Amino acid sequence: MLASLSVKERLASLSVKERLAACYMLENPEEVIHSSISELAEKSGVAEATIFRLCKRLGYKGYQAFKIALARDIVRPIENIHEEITSEDDMVHIARKIFSSSMEAMKDTLALLEHEPLELAVEYLAGAKKIDFYGSGGSGIIALDAYHKFIRTGIQVMAHTDSHLQLMSASLLDKDCVAVGISHSGSNIDVVEAIQVARERGAKTIGISSTMKSPLTRAVELSLYTTSRETLFRSEAMASRLVQLSVMDVLYVGVAARKQGVTLENLQKIRESIAIKRY
Numbered sequence: 001m002l003a004s005l006s007v008k009e010r011l012a013s014l015s016v017k018e019r020l021a022a023c024y025m026l027e028n029p030e031e032v033i034h035s036s037i038s039e040l041a042e043k044s045g046v047a048e049a050t051i052f053r054l055c056k057r058l059g060y061k062g063y064q065a066f067k068i069a070l071a072r073d074i075v076r077p078i079e080n081i082h083e084e085i086t087s088e089d090d091m092v093h094i095a096r097k098i099f100s101s102s103m104e105a106m107k108d109t110l111a112l113l114e115h116e117p118l119e120l121a122v123e124y125l126a127g128a129k130k131i132d133f134y135g136s137g138g139s140g141i142i143a144l145d146a147y148h149k150f151i152r153t154g155i156q157v158m159a160h161t162d163s164h165l166q167l168m169s170a171s172l173l174d175k176d177c178v179a180v181g182i183s184h185s186g187s188n189i190d191v192v193e194a195i196q197v198a199r200e201r202g203a204k205t206i207g208i209s210s211t212m213k214s215p216l217t218r219a220v221e222l223s224l225y226t227t228s229r230e231t232l233f234r235s236e237a238m239a240s241r242l243v244q245l246s247v248m249d250v251l252y253v254g255v256a257a258r259k260q261g262v263t264l265e266n267l268q269k270i271r272e273s274i275a276i277k278r279y
Helices: 003-013 016-026 031-033 037-044 050-057 063-074 091-112 113-125 136-154 163-171 189-200 215-219 236-257 259-279
Strands: 130-135 156-160 177-182 204-209 221-224
Touching: 003 016, 003 204, 016 031, 016 037, 016 050, 031 063, 037 050, 050 063, 091 236, 113 177, 113 204, 113 221, 113 236, 130 136, 130 163, 130 189, 136 177, 136 236, 136 259, 156 163, 163 189, 177 189, 189 204, 189 215, 204 215, 204 236, 236 259
Parallel strands: 130 156, 130 177, 177 204, 204 221
Antiparallel strands: none
16 A cells, blocks of 8 residues: 555544644655654654654554655656666766765765864864774664774774664763764664663764664764765665765874874784785
């Protein structure tokens, strides 16, 4: 059954608040697939719990499942691969559109980055005894890349993409540690739970996401925001990965500059050790 039809058929049986959210969904389907549950709740004037309850009443596991079903109704199949391309595009046009999308995402994210949060994030990281990076799926790759960079700074670093290891590691952090949660949507349950545990243990917490009102944003004490023009119903969004990598590069360079002596010494050691891997 079409997601929108499912909503229409159940309107009469919904509560007042649920009907308010449902009517907003019917009138603004394009906006819904681009919105997080927090953003939709604010736009429709109801609580997040109401949105979640409505989606369950409609027969979906949650808001994300409903959003995917709605996107299937209104989005052309090829847009699930990349929003900008069409079936008529040749490879050169596809390349231009993908590069253009990535460049726009970079510009948009640069405009979002503010002086004070960046400085504070670098201060947290540079002063940490240990840094944990948490991410799942595509964001897990960003966490691993962060580990690959920050290992040069002399700080003890770990990257965890497994939910159990995230929680285990988070539970062993303390006030001298920093936990960094990475999630494009800001709604990944595993990452949010790990961050919450880390914060309970006294660790400083940083979130990197594209959503200013999300579970991750609420869980951390410091947020850095990225953006891309891809919809949130596509968890494998391409441009979002590139801007996350770029933000992580900014943080690494900031920390490395503050710990210049040890970073340069470690860089030399690393270069010498991996030289045997090259012809």
